[in-house]
Amino acid sequence: MGTTASLAACAAPSALAVSPSGVPAFSEDMLSPEFWIRRAPSPDEVLLDANQVAAKRMRAFGPDGGLIDLKRIPDTLTRAQVAGWVKDAQQTPIQAVIDEQGRPVTAAMLEEPRQNTATEHIPEASTARHGLSVRRTTLRSLPSDRKFFAAENLRDYESLQAGILFPGEPVVIAHHSADQQWLFVMTTQGPAWVRRADVAEGSADAVFSYVAKAPGRVVTGDQVRTVSTPEAPGVSELELDMGVALPRADVAPGEPVNGASSYASWPVLLPVREQDGTLAFQSALLRRTADTAPGYLPMTRANILRQAFKFLGERYGWGHQFNARDCSGLTSEVYRSLGLFLPPNSGMQGKSAALNHRPFTAQDSHAERLRALAQAQVGDLIVVPGHVLMIIGHVNGEPYVIQDVPFAVFKDPATQQLRKTKLNQVSVTPLLPLYADDTTLYVDAMTSLVHVTRP
Template sequence: MLSLAVIGSTACAAPSAVAVSPSGVPAFSEDMLSAEFWIRRAPSPDEVLLDAEQVAARRTRAFGPEGGLIDLKRMPTALTRAQVAGWVKDAQQTPIQAVIDEQGQPVTEAMLEELRRNAATEHIPEAAPARYGLSVRRTPLRSLPSDRRFFAAENLRDYESLQAGILFPGEPVVIAHQSADTHWLFVQTTQGPAWVRRADVAVGSADEVFSYVAKAPGRVVTGDQVRTVFTPEAPGVSEIELDMGVALPRADVAPGEPVNGASSYASWPVLLPVREQDGTLAFQSALLRRTADTAPGYLPLTRANILRQAFKFLGERYGWGHQFNARDCSGLTSEVYRSLGLFLPPNSGMQGKSAALNHRLFTASDSHAERLRAVAQAQVGDLIVVPGHVLMIIGHVDGEPYVIQDVPFAVFKDPVTQQLRKTKLNQVAVTPLLPLYADDTTLYVDAMTSLVHVTSP
């Protein structure tokens, strides 16, 4: 996710000699909006950069020490009041201040206190066994147990205060608590603690949950988003939204055997978790059309595939915490790599320092010249991390590095007036790196805290 500093002040800016395209982006031409433009320039675009064994090892490291993701299987089977209360407090931390509500009215402390009371921390038992579940649909993670929407300002409605991320179908959770109104479960996810709607989680045993997660992928979603086939006979698996990188196990269905009222011969049968009426976990077969953008496993990790996957999001509206059926800057990078079998942490800061990835860290002692040399040598798929934001290198033109990023604005110096100019993007966009500023005075390259070499062995 982007930090408030990036949201409020910028996303980029530029040196004075850079021509500005009609779109308001410097050093840019329309042909740069094609993945093939960059694939043609990439060295050995179809070379496999990490093989399947190396990719699997990276996934394991992502759940290890300092990897950025939480291994739920290693969590204690008994949870204490102090532990759960600490998680509830952690979950309430949000980078976006709650100033106005959806009607534009001021948010009062009394309004927030009402939501905190619904968290019912006083009812957390001294000790209780952990319970387990699987998400049954794409569902938001929330900082407090509420669907109420709060914003920092009228002109910042793209960034909702309580939005804490997303759960994709089939993701595991440890259930630690419930809200006073019983409509919300407080869960620990692989990303961290949050509230999630009770209706969107099915409760099962640890063995049921983790056995499902461990199943080999039958189909991996390689499009920006696909849906299961509409099936009125089985509403629990009908038109389920599946984002890029979601991996579903194959359903044990004989060739041509009907699934939920339709033949399976022209589709891919997959297995999805469903929630029974009593809230317990069950599994049901569903269909993905063969024409849908999916693959039988994770895509080979090549420069061409990195570019093709990233460009499938081009033009998508920016979605803070995966709002609007979309994603934000770190959601973009993590989903591209998830479709290739690599799991990245959910926020830009952790992507910049995850022990599962190779990176070069930068401090104030690194000169501008050193930073320029580093980005000049950056490869396709490398990540540029600045405070609150992450961008992906897609190649170089005349030695200048270019990125794809999910960002509110491009900010740069107008070559005529020499004044800072802000072009609203609010979408996944292609831009040059060097002309852009991270705030009103600092170029992105000078604000860079990490250059992540995701694909290096």
Template sequence: MNSLTYPSSTQPCATMRRAPARSWRTRALSLAVMGAASLTACAAPSALSVSPAGVPAFSEDMLSPEFWIRRAPSPDAVLLNASQVAAKRERAFGPDGGLVDLRRIPATLTRAQVSEWVREAQQTPIKAAIDEHGQPVTEAMLDELRRNAAVEHIAETSAARYGLSVRRTAMRSLPSDRQFFPAEELRDYESLQAGILFPGEPVVIAHQSADQQWLLVLTTQAPAWVHRGDIAEGSADAVFSYVAKAPGRVVTGDQVRTVFTPEAPEVSELALDMGIALPRADVALGEPVNGASSYASWPVLLPVRGQDGALAFSSALLRRTADTAPGYLPLTRANILRQAFKFLGERYGWGHQFNGRDCSGLTSEVYRSMGLFLAPNSGMQGRSAALNHQLFTAQDSHDERVRALAQAEVGDLVVVPGHVLMIIGHVNGEPYVIQDVPYAVFKDPATLQLRKTKLNQVSVTPLLPLYADDKTLYVDAMTSLVHVTRP
């Protein structure tokens, strides 16, 4: 199978429903950390101490996955077998699973449906206040981009068209490469960035922009605008047959690239993120591929775009030394930890900007390398019908929440409004997490005042002291504790 797999179930799925106000890309802009319970000196520094890096209750050895693997119960035990993983993958494309089954989109699209997709694509939680030059964004500027969406040219009915992405390409809220930001000091959050498509992902092509440089596509995540040149159009059978192929290699590193080849530039040094699964190319051992022998590499099959935009396929090579596997990794606690820590220190990237990822991108790619598909947004990860949840409301007390976190397992997800964190273990009963987060804000033990440390990367922090805002602890804002690894 490719980077996505579709279920065989005939159940209808919620392909036309979206979370309101683009909550699928809402992220917390700060993390607050206050003193945790006392930790022994051999395990970690005092909870009242702050490391030179500006993170409390932290020691350098916590930055190694082995530190947490040693503490995990039965770290190499398989938590879900292949059939159980496949069942969860199927549910992810079912009702309220969080992903769209594109095969169930009607073959004939209506003006009303396509217009709704245009409207949905335009929703963004990031205010467009200044442009890339630091100048104010005016309504006239936004109207110009909206006009490029050419809503008035949507046909009353049209045939659904299909395609595959041929490279890592940005999903955009409007058909434009313009960059808008909420403030000069918040340039890590770009208003029109709506996610990412990886090589080999399927789309339904619904409309094109007035300048004909952009396509409105429905992806498995949501509708969005993408560059026309990054989509190869083919028949539904060609697209979904490719997606359904068994994995030849699964990317298990944070990102790998295909071998450089001037003979086939369309598949040369393509960026492939964690969890992407590519079918094996039909190449005999040692047979040359794009000017190089295949004996020391893995031959894989990738979609390419012809000059006329038509879908074709080309062989490419992945070095045997690259961080890949012949199939999805076994779902074990050790693998969850090792996969998550491969992102440690990576720059925070809203909607996969900066060639990176954000909080839900981190969690979804870790699990995708083991065959589990999570929704692309933190809110849906917290309530997806494909996963097991312990939900929390205002009626749940602080102590009840703390007890639940004391029982949390490696790989569980903690969801608060706009953010998701992954449990990596406990030290003296205190839960710790790995998360992709802009800031650590905590109460300085010396001054008892809030102190803000800019992390802006995948980081390891304690959990119980975290704040959702200046007054509310994350534990008290927690809406869901997601038990991803339970059947």
């Protein structure tokens, strides 16, 4: 009976067809993580133990790992160094062609935020300062909230959006804007501008000691919030994304926290910004019913799938716009909840020295690529120029992926014409029929197959 049930669970879905949204070889069954967990080999097997995960986490901050070890930044910053960072931060893949009102972007429009960088006021030498982000806040390539886009039909990509900081992330403060409203910081992801009000400044010891604390609770849901506490607005209803790890607050059992008992919640410690901008710490509460864990989740195929599917249907958000995430945000936050830190962009995820890769070049044939994909495991990443997808399993021998994607291009089975389908969300699709452009399949555009869960 167990064998029959097992075979039934792993059978192909009842009907594969083109979905109403245009996804081929699709069945509604595929939108459940349990469908893929039942098909996965040894879904609860631990693929990497805690020590192996920690070692990979450290390698991500080492040479060619893709993340920056802020502790290695020297105490004294030179003008040339900071000016170089400011220039690097301005590199964006999205052209600024129109503004939020649809008007053509002029040189004068861009000159204003560039002037606000105040690079002429960077001193010859300055002392590096340190801080922690106190809320979910955007990183910007220029110190401005103005929005620019490449085209009217490309408003899902904002030109100055450079990423995100989650509560409790460290920064090195290197400079400030002319209007005093922005700080220029080095983050673990790279240089960027951040709202001054969203960073609390403290000593290097205070900042790095907080970051080094053992997780008390790890956010395992797509996003949770701290308990609403009007007595402590700085830690009230804070948005915490998947993978955010917070240390436990030292609160006696039953002791009230910000006007509420802690007995039915988890007390955690968060950074807050004092009125003068300095760093302090305050206890906050997470409901016990919120989707969190006492530490990073075990690295199993079942956990990878369940974590990824918690984002299913979430709108695509370039650089974490729209309170969401993009393709590399999806993959990095899934793995962050399991203790692995991935670089923030798809290109670096495809070559990080912290991960194992099977690279592909023009010399690799279509057949060789198919053979590699046939052996791909749950959680492996497919990297193509500008995009990353996660393998979730195989159906009838063909690989399927979960991906956060604005558009998917397939060949219509009826007309044999390419069909561009606007998904604009975290979606499940087959991999082999996907086109990277009008002529090239994703399979043939693939630059790396990343074996994340291999030691």
